[in-house]
Amino acid sequence: MTYNQLDWERLQKALVVEAERGFTDLVGKQYRFSEFVCLSFGQPLPDSSLIERRQWQEMASRFANYPQLTLEERQHLVATASRFLAQIQQGSRGDAGNDSQKTTNYQLPITNYQLPRTTPVNQSNQTILLDQSLGNLPGIGRRGEYLAQKLGLYTVRDVLFYYPRDYIDYARQVDIANLIEGETVTLVGTVKRCNCFTSPKNKKLTIFELLLKDKTGQVKLNRFYAGTRYSNRPWQEGMKNRYTEGTVVAASGLVKKNKYGITIDNPEIEVLGDLEDTIDSHGIGRVVPVYPLTEGVPADLMRRVAMAALPAAKQLEDPLPVALRDRYGLMGLQDAIANIHFPADTATKQAARHRLVFDEFFYLQLGFLQRRQTLRR
Template identity: 35%
Template sequence: MEQAAELTGLAAEPRQAEAWIQRLQHSLRLEAEGGYADLQGRTSRFSDFLNGALCAAPAALDPIRQQLLALSRAYGIYGDTPPLQRRQLVVRTRQLLHRELQRLRPAAAPGPPRLTMAASASSVTAVAASNTPASGSSARTARQACGVAAARLQPSTPLADVHGMGSRLAGRLARLGLLTAGDLIRYYPRDYVDYSRLQRIEALEPGTTATVVATVRRCHSFTSRRNSNLTVMEIQLQDPTGRLKVTRFFVGKRFGSTKWQMAQCRLFPVGATVAASGLVKRSRYGLSLLDPVLEALDQPGQPLQSGQIGRVLAVYPLAAGIGADTLRKAVATVLPCLQRCADPLPPALR
């Protein structure tokens, strides 16, 4: 019981010191506002109050007790001190007490980063229109055309007839046995990748997937010495809690061009804010994100354009010539025809 009481007293000491500092800071502020005239309070003058209070500082302020005693002696002759020296003494006291108050109040750990997501990909018109870049009135026309196509979709609609797919993509999907919109809807994911966990660099754990928002400290792109077909881009990121290396790989001769590599580095200039999602790995150089999804943000709070960063992504069985991104977009394109699919669950279980 005695030990518990002692621990409680130790925990209370910083709080008592904070209250003591705040009381003195209030008196110092009033003196400054009063023109350093050694104001008369209800029971004593400002200088007498400071002289006595600084001699009786709480135990939590023992590290600066000698400085406080020196200040106390200076306030003992405050009445005979010229105005300029009074001002300097008050400023010096306020600065010392402010530093101690910051020491007594441990800095709160920064919270997770924040991201503003763009419009949901469930809006089929937006997803389909993104497959065909357009601008101005042509973009509006494309979105309207996509909307009409989506409204007419049926589960039995051949994929080659779905607006935004085309015969080439339909041919690739046919290798997976996907011939109609209904087939694609029932092509269920085999897994999910969770990029929705927004974390600070300090909180990252190897083997997990996460999204970080950090500042570019360095960006470097080069061709591997061991494999001339492999180009590596390394980005050093930093947030308030630490640093992280991000590595992306590009396979192909065209990526070995110096012009292309410089263009990639210009996308992530030093000082730019970047959102990165990927698998956290530990190497001999520390934590890294291996081959992540990246997007540079022009300004804080800007909505993400990526449909992957900060989201939960479906992972589908693939075939040659079909990328994961392509398949996800194809599924999103045919989602409207779910409205015409009968719910297999009986009403009592819905």
């Protein structure tokens, strides 16, 4: 394989042979299977869309971890790569001279939504150092430090490079009339009615009901609280007083449909000053990060630790020169780290991920090429 031209036939053959030999990461004359495929997907993809190029580079990153995958995961990845290659080649042949068709294939579904008004994630002016211990971060303390160490996190730098494994996207504010089952969304409306009572079938279960309305309709929201601490009358009356008629609230969650109609499942709710007010909560109206955890480490703690560490991202030096970043349309490292943890929206999250995947593959490919030069000597 030359390093300025992609060898499609050889790449496809490598995938076929690897599958025939039982996904053992075969060793060739110069490279292992995973190294060869990783380098192949690192070649520029000609006549491709931005989405295709990003998927192409992410495929390279996935094959970089091939030796650590289980047999089932290897099978799935090889099959995915084969389908992806077929899709790219079929698109190249079928869309020749018809760019409008190619663009149409990658259009995202149109949804009527806007970005919720939210306050910035971290407005702290306190100086946070990269090598600072986590117990000294504001709002974390020794208990939080102890729990973070269960994840192998000891310094602020460790936290910055501990990326979320997934996200919950609440950064889409929709009208009630535009709720679609299966979407995660944010609503902003006014309370029409509120009720909070103990379940007649279970004295330890408290049911909180909220009827929310906006200019397009109304929706009933429910939350369930288990435990005797919620079944006492003062707590329930306090909830009713907090959500009186006319109170403006923001609610985020997964849209579901039950026998009573459309609703949001177990929503996170915040009281706002008015319809134009900003949302302060870090779990409402935003793209919420989901981190790899272990037993005894709560998700909200990891988010608070990441948030407290975020100001230190400004101290990171970007190893990639500006010319290289501009050439590949890459976000700066400081912005990428900030937005991989708490992106403003899905597009920003994807741009941050693109930069960090590029870094991972770039250094991996340099290592492969260095190894090749060493073998030649």
